[in-house]
Amino acid sequence: MSEEILINFTPQETRVAVMQQGVVQELHIERTASRGLVGNVYLGRVCRILPGMQSAFIEVGLDRTAFLHVADIWQPRESNQDRTPERPIEKMLHEGQSILVQVVKDPIGTKGARLSTQVSIAGRMLVHLPQEKHIGISQRIESEAERESLREKINRLVPNDEPGGFIVRTMAENASDEEFATDIAYLRKTWADIREKARTFGPPTLLYQELSLGQRVLRDFVNPDTTRIVIDSRENFQKLTGFAQEYTPAVIPLLEHYIGQRPLFDLHGVEDEIQKALARRVDLKSGGYLIMDQTEAMTTIDVNTGGFVGVRNFDDTIFKTNLEAAVTIARQLRLRNLGGIIIVDFIDMENEEHKKAVLDEFNKALARDHTRLTVNGFTQLGLVEMTRKRTRESLAHVLCQPCPTCGGRGEVKTARTVAYEILRELLREARQFNAREYRILAGPAVVNLFLDEESQALAMLSDFIGKSVSLQSEPSYSPEQYDIVLM
Numbered sequence: 001m002s003e004e005i006l007i008n009f010t011p012q013e014t015r016v017a018v019m020q021q022g023v024v025q026e027l028h029i030e031r032t033a034s035r036g037l038v039g040n041v042y043l044g045r046v047c048r049i050l051p052g053m054q055s056a057f058i059e060v061g062l063d064r065t066a067f068l069h070v071a072d073i074w075q076p077r078e079s080n081q082d083r084t085p086e087r088p089i090e091k092m093l094h095e096g097q098s099i100l101v102q103v104v105k106d107p108i109g110t111k112g113a114r115l116s117t118q119v120s121i122a123g124r125m126l127v128h129l130p131q132e133k134h135i136g137i138s139q140r141i142e143s144e145a146e147r148e149s150l151r152e153k154i155n156r157l158v159p160n161d162e163p164g165g166f167i168v169r170t171m172a173e174n175a176s177d178e179e180f181a182t183d184i185a186y187l188r189k190t191w192a193d194i195r196e197k198a199r200t201f202g203p204p205t206l207l208y209q210e211l212s213l214g215q216r217v218l219r220d221f222v223n224p225d226t227t228r229i230v231i232d233s234r235e236n237f238q239k240l241t242g243f244a245q246e247y248t249p250a251v252i253p254l255l256e257h258y259i260g261q262r263p264l265f266d267l268h269g270v271e272d273e274i275q276k277a278l279a280r281r282v283d284l285k286s287g288g289y290l291i292m293d294q295t296e297a298m299t300t301i302d303v304n305t306g307g308f309v310g311v312r313n314f315d316d317t318i319f320k321t322n323l324e325a326a327v328t329i330a331r332q333l334r335l336r337n338l339g340g341i342i343i344v345d346f347i348d349m350e351n352e353e354h355k356k357a358v359l360d361e362f363n364k365a366l367a368r369d370h371t372r373l374t375v376n377g378f379t380q381l382g383l384v385e386m387t388r389k390r391t392r393e394s395l396a397h398v399l400c401q402p403c404p405t406c407g408g409r410g411e412v413k414t415a416r417t418v419a420y421e422i423l424r425e426l427l428r429e430a431r432q433f434n435a436r437e438y439r440i441l442a443g444p445a446v447v448n449l450f451l452d453e454e455s456q457a458l459a460m461l462s463d464f465i466g467k468s469v470s471l472q473s474e475p476s477y478s479p480e481q482y483d484i485v486l487m
Contacts, residue, residue: 003225007214008265009233014213017270018221024273026334029398030213037103037113038391039210041194045203046097051090058101061204064112068101074118074131098203106392121190124219124248125172125179128187134165141173157181171223214240218248229254232264277335277395284328288321292332294396298341301329305347318347322358330365339390348382405478412479415445419454422482423461430465435486439470442482447473
């Protein structure tokens with residue numbers, strides 16, 4: 001399926017949309033003030049060890065200390081076994097120690113960045129593993145003959161006496177020896193620069209910064225289906241052309257500079273898709289719809305038939321809706337960059353063949369995803385459990401913040417609930433302070449309620465405490481906000 005990549009540059013942010021047949025499949029946003037950290041290599045300092053969690057907090061110069069688990073500490077392989085036995089973290093690290101680490105997960109929510117001591121540096125064709133003597137092949141290259149041919153080619157280009165290993169990336173299937181040699185030289189030089197900086201500077205220090213989003217597009221996003229890469233900035237078009245000439249020459253013919261008057265993302269409907277990707281409800285063409293809720297622990301997706309009554313019986317209606325939902329959900333996961341635990345509540349199906357067909361369609365649609373994921377099939381409750389690797393914030397977390405009125409709940413208290421809270425608070429205040437009068441400051445809806453339906457309740461309380469109570473409407477107050485002023 002042919003693919004186009006649109007890149008919108010502004011001084012504040014870079015936005016990338018991956019399109020297939022005119023439909024947005026993926027969105028990536030990187031802001032100049034808060035670039036992603038995944039891939040960055042730091043010289044850090046161990047500031048705290050937690051034996052109970054077998055983890056350590058590492059100071060790398062970020063706002064929050066980063067997190068290192070014992071499972072992410074690299075240990076050399078031994079000839080007679082896969083790895084040396086894992087030792088307790090308190091035996092491997094000590095507070096104040098300098099340590100070379102790489103970010104494998106961006107800070108998400110209140111959690112700091114997640115680190116690993118196993119460094120990997122990505123190039124166009126290869127990923128360099130400086131600490132491993134290993135040649136690996138991407139799992140997406142399925143042909144055994146091709147895998148063996150690539151392994152022999154890398155072994156021929158990498159002398160046995162040189163340290164480090166490599167993983168061949170998917171896009172290297174038809175790469176020449178010259179392209180591999182260029183990539184190997186670039187990766188070895190990058191690692192040498194990192195080691196030199198680590199010897200020169202003290203912690204915490206950034207030793208290597210991952211490429212910008214625009215550069216990563218040329219290195220990571222382009223595949224055999226990519227037909228063009230459209231860039232709407234002349235300056236950045238020239239910069240990316242220069243980058244491609246040095247590192248990814250095969251991509252140069254795909255680069256186009258967009259010079260139209262209409263904004264690039266408007267022209268291709270991307271702006272509308274961004275707004276839709278922030279909505280809780282996703283409408284299906286058939287009339288059904290999805291409800292997507294993202295929480296701290298997991299993402300839940302509920303499938304509903306809505307107004308879809310287009311086939312002969314109810315079972316077929318459910319089946320058709322679930323099939324369409326399976327394809328839409330796979331696209332929405334990529335579009336919104338949802339990760340972690342994901343629970344999908346398809347409409348209940350009695351027919352086992354229908355269940356299998358929906359699951360097959362779901363897996364087929366998910367196969368387009370470049371992010372690692374697992375699908376566990378239907379549970380006894382009829383839910384589909386899956387996980388999708390989360391390495392950066394979701395689209396909603398990048399573009400939005402919790403509502404200051406409801407605090408992210410998605411609901412606010414009713415005016416009556418707030419009014420009753422005020423009455424209870426007024427009683428507490430009257431018992432603690434001997435004021436001459438009390439004044440209630442609240443939003444218009446609450447004040448109107450006290451003037452109308454709850455006027456008798458307010459009068460009764462005023463009589464009970466023996467003090468007069470006045471009202472003052474504050475249009476700037478949120479629905480739940482109020483103050484009681486002692487006069």
